[in-house]
Amino acid sequence: MVVIVATVYGFYLNREVTRQFEGRRWTLPAQIYAAPLELYAGLTLPLGDLEHELERLQYRKVDKLDRPGTFRQQGSRVDIALRPARFSDESRGASVLSVSANATGIEALRDSGGKDVPIVRLEPLLIGSIFPTHGEDRIVVTPQDVPPLLPAALKAVEDRNFDSHHGVDPAAIARAIWVNLRAGQIEQGGSTLTQQLVKSYFLDSRQTLGRKLHEAAMALALEAHFTKADLMNAYINEIFLGQDGDRAIHGFGLASRFYFGKPLSELDLSEVALMVAVVRGPSYYDPRRHADRARRRRDLVLKLMAERGVVRPADAEAAARKPLGVTTRGGGTYYPAYLDFVRRTLHRDYRTEDLTREGLKIYTSLEPRAQDQAERALEQELERLDHAKKYPGTKLEGAVVVTSPQSGDVIAIVGSRNVGYDGFNRALDARRPFGSLVKPFIYLTALESGRYNAATIVQDEPVSIKLANGRLWQPENFTRQTYGPVPVVRALAESLNLATVGVGMDIGLPKISATLQRFGLPRAPAEVPSMLLGAIDVTPMEAAQMYNGLADGGFRTPLRAVRSVISEDGKTIRAFPLQVAPLATPENIYQLDRMLEQVMVRGTGRAAHTMLPANLVVAGKSGTSSELRDNWFAGFSGSHLAVVWVGYDNNLPTGFTGSSGALPVWARLMSGLGTTSWNVTMPDSLAETWIDFSTGGLVEAGCAEDAVPIAVPAGTEIPIRAGCRQSGVESIVKRAGEWLRDIMH
Amino acid sequence: MPACAARLALTVLAACCALLAGCQSLREEPPSFPQSGSSTPRPGQPPQPVSPQAGQAGQATPGSPEAAQPPAQPPRPAKQYRLGAASSALVAQAHKQLVGGDFGLAAATIERAMRIEPDNPLLWIELGRVRYTAGDVSQADSMGRKALALATGDPQAQALAWRLRADSLRSLRRNEEAADADRRAEGLSPR
Numbered sequence: 001m002v003v004i005v006a007t008v009y010g011f012y013l014n015r016e017v018t019r020q021f022e023g024r025r026w027t028l029p030a031q032i033y034a035a036p037l038e039l040y041a042g043l044t045l046p047l048g049d050l051e052h053e054l055e056r057l058q059y060r061k062v063d064k065l066d067r068p069g070t071f072r073q074q075g076s077r078v079d080i081a082l083r084p085a086r087f088s089d090e091s092r093g094a095s096v097l098s099v100s101a102n103a104t105g106i107e108a109l110r111d112s113g114g115k116d117v118p119i120v121r122l123e124p125l126l127i128g129s130i131f132p133t134h135g136e137d138r139i140v141v142t143p144q145d146v147p148p149l150l151p152a153a154l155k156a157v158e159d160r161n162f163d164s165h166h167g168v169d170p171a172a173i174a175r176a177i178w179v180n181l182r183a184g185q186i187e188q189g190g191s192t193l194t195q196q197l198v199k200s201y202f203l204d205s206r207q208t209l210g211r212k213l214h215e216a217a218m219a220l221a222l223e224a225h226f227t228k229a230d231l232m233n234a235y236i237n238e239i240f241l242g243q244d245g246d247r248a249i250h251g252f253g254l255a256s257r258f259y260f261g262k263p264l265s266e267l268d269l270s271e272v273a274l275m276v277a278v279v280r281g282p283s284y285y286d287p288r289r290h291a292d293r294a295r296r297r298r299d300l301v302l303k304l305m306a307e308r309g310v311v312r313p314a315d316a317e318a319a320a321r322k323p324l325g326v327t328t329r330g331g332g333t334y335y336p337a338y339l340d341f342v343r344r345t346l347h348r349d350y351r352t353e354d355l356t357r358e359g360l361k362i363y364t365s366l367e368p369r370a371q372d373q374a375e376r377a378l379e380q381e382l383e384r385l386d387h388a389k390k391y392p393g394t395k396l397e398g399a400v401v402v403t404s405p406q407s408g409d410v411i412a413i414v415g416s417r418n419v420g421y422d423g424f425n426r427a428l429d430a431r432r433p434f435g436s437l438v439k440p441f442i443y444l445t446a447l448e449s450g451r452y453n454a455a456t457i458v459q460d461e462p463v464s465i466k467l468a469n470g471r472l473w474q475p476e477n478f479t480r481q482t483y484g485p486v487p488v489v490r491a492l493a494e495s496l497n498l499a500t501v502g503v504g505m506d507i508g509l510p511k512i513s514a515t516l517q518r519f520g521l522p523r524a525p526a527e528v529p530s531m532l533l534g535a536i537d538v539t540p541m542e543a544a545q546m547y548n549g550l551a552d553g554g555f556r557t558p559l560r561a562v563r564s565v566i567s568e569d570g571k572t573i574r575a576f577p578l579q580v581a582p583l584a585t586p587e588n589i590y591q592l593d594r595m596l597e598q599v600m601v602r603g604t605g606r607a608a609h610t611m612l613p614a615n616l617v618v619a620g621k622s623g624t625s626s627e628l629r630d631n632w633f634a635g636f637s638g639s640h641l642a643v644v645w646v647g648y649d650n651n652l653p654t655g656f657t658g659s660s661g662a663l664p665v666w667a668r669l670m671s672g673l674g675t676t677s678w679n680v681t682m683p684d685s686l687a688e689t690w691i692d693f694s695t696g697g698l699v700e701a702g703c704a705e706d707a708v709p710i711a712v713p714a715g716t717e718i719p720i721r722a723g724c725r726q727s728g729v730e731s732i733v734k735r736a737g738e739w740l741r742d743i744m745h
Numbered sequence: 746m747p748a749c750a751a752r753l754a755l756t757v758l759a760a761c762c763a764l765l766a767g768c769q770s771l772r773e774e775p776p777s778f779p780q781s782g783s784s785t786p787r788p789g790q791p792p793q794p795v796s797p798q799a800g801q802a803g804q805a806t807p808g809s810p811e812a813a814q815p816p817a818q819p820p821r822p823a824k825q826y827r828l829g830a831a832s833s834a835l836v837a838q839a840h841k842q843l844v845g846g847d848f849g850l851a852a853a854t855i856e857r858a859m860r861i862e863p864d865n866p867l868l869w870i871e872l873g874r875v876r877y878t879a880g881d882v883s884q885a886d887s888m889g890r891k892a893l894a895l896a897t898g899d900p901q902a903q904a905l906a907w908r909l910r911a912d913s914l915r916s917l918r919r920n921e922e923a924a925d926a927d928r929r930a931e932g933l934s935p936r
């Protein structure tokens with residue numbers, strides 16, 4: 001009878017173990033990568049910044065290049081031992097690259113043979129993964145990725161007889177009991193690596209004798225079926241090594257990233273020892289929370305490794321003198337708002353199971369440099385604004401979206417001032433009144449009507465409109481003053497409400513609503529007059545899509561965070577190619593953009609110049625909702641568009657405007673992006689001319705202090721401002737004479 | 746004389762305001778509008794020429810002594826766009842990928858070049874050609890339009906963009922527009 005039961009149990013174990021082990025595919029969360037940094041001659045990237053980028057990828061600075069993942073600097077040259085890398089379109093082996101640079105950027109790239117190379121990518125930064133809720137996250141490694149020290153250390157510390165036992169090691173159990181009793185603490189476990197693997201694979205962690213026996217029997221069965229190498233590889237990929245919120249860190253591949261920010265293959269002795277120390281109790285020996293404990297355990301591991309001949313005692317002692325070397329959490333590589341946008345993009349096409357199990361690689365447009373800059377700008381400026389604010393104890397919040405307008409790449413998203421925390425993503429979900437950010441679309445519609453240009457005189461005068469409900473709507477200017485006849489360029493630059501309402505009512509609300517939707521407003525706005533002052537709720541991401549059309553010469557380029565999705569075996573299974581569609585004529589957009597440039601020179605955006613590089617040409621628009629509840633700024637250069645929102649979550653008035661609240665964030669951000677000037681060639685059918693900013697009269701360039709350049713359709717006739725219109729060289733003399741005469745008069 | 750004094754005072758005031766505006770730090774609310782005293786009517790100046798039909802373009806009647814057209818633009822020297830070394834290498838790589846039939850890969854490679862030179866119309870034409878070859882003629886036409894918007898001043902690039910548009914429009918069976926695009930290309934740079 002006993003024999004029969006044992007035989008049946010044996011069969012059951014065998015079947016169970018083989019089925020589970022062989023059929024087991026690790027659930028492989030999708031891995032998400034930032035855009036790779038492209039290096040090429042002419043790139044504006046000073047040496048210091050290049051080093052910073054290499055360090056972000058955990059390249060180590062060394063005196064002599066010894067292995068991939070290191071670099072050295074010699075004068076104005078940096079030699080980089082590139083790691084093997086997989087990109088969305090190709091793979092590359094390890095190689096050495098020499099970068100010559102000067103103070104501003106890269107001059108030349110050469111390979112190890114001294115040959116010029118036109119362009120090289122650094123490997124993309126891993127920025128996250130998509131793991132199931134309360135689920136396992138892991139990066140699977142192959143035996144070639146594993147430094148030989150790791151299995152050696154695991155054996156020395158956890159399972160001395162791993163190579164010879166049959167799954168259970170009675171001597172080890174006896175020894176563990178003896179050692180632990182003598183030491184008065186748990187220094188050794190008696191479970192073999194195989195038993196630990198079984199426990200992690202098949203069973204729960206209840207410690208009953210029955211379970212222990214069942215576990216031991218399964219370990220024996222596993223050993224009977226699989227090689228030691230297979231079991232070690234499985235162990236290295238399976239074992240639990242830490243908890244990060246909902247995310248369980250499994251396997252040494254991910255643990256190495258999680259604790260040290262670099263691939264497992266690059267861990268040195270002290271780091272391997274720390275990993276092995278953590279195996280014993282990922283929570284108890286958490287090197288971030290219990291550094292002292294973790295360090296004592298690491299040093300014990302090093303001692304055991306030396307005692308058992310895995311390393312030389314001198315090396316172990318040297319490693320024990322090193323700090324733990326773990327990265328700080330959330331330290332610049334965790335971008336929850338961006339990852340949130342990526343997940344939402346993917347969920348349109350994929351089921352959660354596919355994303356969490358299939359080992360997909362997701363390549364995104366995130367530019368870590370821009371992301372860091374956006375985070376810093378928001379944090380620093382909100383900190384400053386909080387000091388000057390009205391409500392002690394209530395913190396201002398904010399959101400930032402940064403794009404490359406021509407490609408539609410979303411390169412940075414900040415959803416909160418607490419940049420490292422996953423929470424309410426204001427960049428995507430805070431729907432707030434657009435305020436004066438609506439005005440460029442009104443004036444664009446006006447330009448499109450053919451009845452307006454930048455010099456057209458409009459009346460900034462009291463407005464009184466009878467609404468459908470019989471009430472009168474009587475908006476005011478921000479300053480509560482009226483300005484009378486002003487040219488369109490001034491009405492937009494100074495964000496005059498009354499002049500804009502006049503233009504909007506003349507053009508008609510349906511046309512303006514159509515323009516807004518054409519540029520990407522996803523809902524039809526209520527066609528009421530207050531729409532003209534931005535009583536339309538939009539999210540910062542929607543605002544970015546709409547302004548991207550203005551920054552991109554009048555083309556609609558759908559904003560995208562994901563460039564491609566690659567399967568585990570390297571096939572492109574989904575691409576998000578660049579798409580463009582014309583939204584407005586280049587002529588009308590050019591005229592509008594030149595006016596938005598004046599916002600930054602003379603209007604509500606001019607304070608940005610104190611922070612921006614001199615001569616950088618930018619264009620933009622401020623927005624403030626009623627009672628100063630929402631502060632917006634949206635603006636662009638030749639290479640970047642950024643939208644900033646600042647306000648309180650509970651919708652209290654902020655006491656700031658778009659110019660004083662959001663603009664400083666925008667300006668600080670733009671100043672650090674290394675951005676290029678807005679510099680579009682004027683379409684042939686337009687002419688540039690100068691008018692008096694206050695009156696709109698035609699003047700000569702530089703004639704009056706208030707002369708501003710505008711673009712108008714060629715042949716447009718503009719009234720001359722008296723006393724300020726001459727032609728030729730003599731005019732300067734004449735003008736000087738007039739000025740003197742005026743003064744003396 | 747009082748008018749003169751007032752004007753002098755205003756000039757000084759305006760200069761001060763301009764200076765203040767220049768020193769304006771981001772930490773303060775921008776000065777309330779109007780700035781630089783610019784919108785207040787200046788005493789002693791003739792009334793501003795305001796169009797009788799305010800809110801209308803081309804306010805002044807042609808020939809009016811008070812109106813003028815902006816000066817004719819001096820003829821622009823012809824530009825010629827070229828690809829930088831990095832973009833050239835990528836475009837060459839894309840051409841190989843295209844020969845291999847991998848349109849997606851070729852497009853992605855040209856997009857890499859576009860991230861380096863987003864304003865270079867030649868790259869938009871290249872990408873348009875890839876889309877055209879892949880059968881996405883509507884995107885090809887849009888890329889041609891985008892290239893045209895960027896190619897102002899470069900007749901060669903404009904001609905290439907018009908030819909891309911002509912081919913795309915023909916595939917879209919918009920034959921009249923295609924013929925027009927061909928004529929424009931021919932006018933800019935005869936084959």
